[in-house]
Amino acid sequence: xxxxxGIESSCDETAAAVAAFDGERKTxxxxxxxxxxxxxxxxxxxxxxxxxxxxxxxxTRITKQALAESGIALSQLTAVAVTNTPGLIGALLTGxxxxxxxxxxxxxxxxxxxxxxxxxxxxxxxxxxLKPPFLALTVSGGHTSLMKVDSFTDFVTVGxxxxxxxxxxxxxxxxxxxxxxxxxxxxxxxxxxxxPHAFPFPSAAVAxxxxxxxxxxxxxxxxxxxxxxxxxxxxxxxxxxxxxxxxTFTRSIVKKLDMAFDRYPLDTLVxxxxxxxxxxxxxxxxxxxxxxxxxxxxxxxxLCGDNGAMVCSQGYYEYRTGKRGDTSLNAFxxxxx
Ligand code: KG4
Ligand code: ZN
Numbered sequence: 001x002x003x004x005x006g007i008e009s010s011c012d013e014t015a016a017a018v019a020a021f022d023g024e025r026k027t028x029x030x031x032x033x034x035x036x037x038x039x040x041x042x043x044x045x046x047x048x049x050x051x052x053x054x055x056x057x058x059x060t061r062i063t064k065q066a067l068a069e070s071g072i073a074l075s076q077l078t079a080v081a082v083t084n085t086p087g088l089i090g091a092l093l094t095g096x097x098x099x100x101x102x103x104x105x106x107x108x109x110x111x112x113x114x115x116x117x118x119x120x121x122x123x124x125x126x127x128x129x130l131k132p133p134f135l136a137l138t139v140s141g142g143h144t145s146l147m148k149v150d151s152f153t154d155f156v157t158v159g160x161x162x163x164x165x166x167x168x169x170x171x172x173x174x175x176x177x178x179x180x181x182x183x184x185x186x187x188x189x190x191x192x193x194x195x196p197h198a199f200p201f202p203s204a205a206v207a208x209x210x211x212x213x214x215x216x217x218x219x220x221x222x223x224x225x226x227x228x229x230x231x232x233x234x235x236x237x238x239x240x241x242x243x244x245x246x247x248t249f250t251r252s253i254v255k256k257l258d259m260a261f262d263r264y265p266l267d268t269l270v271x272x273x274x275x276x277x278x279x280x281x282x283x284x285x286x287x288x289x290x291x292x293x294x295x296x297x298x299x300x301x302x303l304c305g306d307n308g309a310m311v312c313s314q315g316y317y318e319y320r321t322g323k324r325g326d327t328s329l330n331a332f333x334x335x336x337x
Pocket of ligand 2: 115140274305
């Protein structure tokens with residue numbers, strides 16, 4: 001049996017989890033997430049310096065809590081896995097330095113984990129028979145990427161955003177409409193009661209034979225529409241704006257996924273990351289997969305946002321391939337993709 005402690009601090013969630021691995025059987029024993037949303041709310045976005053400080057304050061407490069809830073003692077752990085890329089550099093460093101100290105003080109192997117790969121690996125808990133190769137769409141507050149997952153540890157980026165991340169666009173539109181931060185969840189709720197065809201916003205699917213996205217154009221179009229309304233004293237039709245933006249977003253994603261499956265003969269899709277909690281995206285992607293005969297694997301909503309269990313899951317495969325960090329392990333704002 002392999003017992004892993006997973007540490008995550010790449011953005012505004014401090015997370016620690018303990019999971020047990022027995023061959024392909026994986027069990028989350030404890031998964032503790034300390035969200036900083038209330039701290040960053042008043043600034044309308046994540047303030048990196050404040051995030052780093054809050055991680056430093058929370059890491060010891062939530063790790064102790066995760067270990068206590070799991071019933072696994074530090075001495076029983078097989079290794080410590082930690083997110084070291086991509087993310088906010090200061091935030092990442094707090095988790096990396098904490099994990100380093102814990103690992104080396106307790107003579108445990110340290111396993112560096114890529115945050116995007118971890119988001120994808122969250123799906124293995126819900127779908128125990130899921131195995132590469134497959135395509136994976138990761139949509140979160142900081143990242144939007146389409147990857148060909150060739151093995152548990154080999155990934156090739158086949159498409160990505162050329163500017164803003166999907167969640168960033170949701171949150172910025174939400175902020176201009178005065179929705180509570182982060183706006184994604186409230187945009188989801190409003191979109192269900194609005195008219196998706198009220199505003200013809202531009203597509204986020206980059207034209208041509210590529211699998212890339214660009215969210216800055218649609219984001220700017222929505223914000224310009226809102227500013228014009230504001231100048232004319234017209235109250236924001238928040239539900240219609242949310243529904244139209246979401247419609248453009250889901251159609252753009254579905255278009256590129258459709259192209260991706262024509263290009264790569266794979267039969268499985270994993271959709272992960274915070275924005276994968278979006279109910280409209282989940283429905284649209286399911287329709288596409290049903291139409292194309294593709295198996296769809298989406299982690300449960302609780303495992304879509306940042307968490308430590310996903311770090312354990314990817315950490316397990318990295319551990320098995322022998323990937324290790326030593327005392328010189330660094331953090332990187334951008335990953336190798
Ligand atoms: O994966 P995540 O927790 O953090 C990053 O790695 O960035 O993703 C957070 C993002 C935020 O932008 C948040 O607004 C968005 O996920 N989000 C949603 C929904 N729930 C969370 N976006 C759209 N619809 C949702 N239901
Ligand atoms: Zn994330």
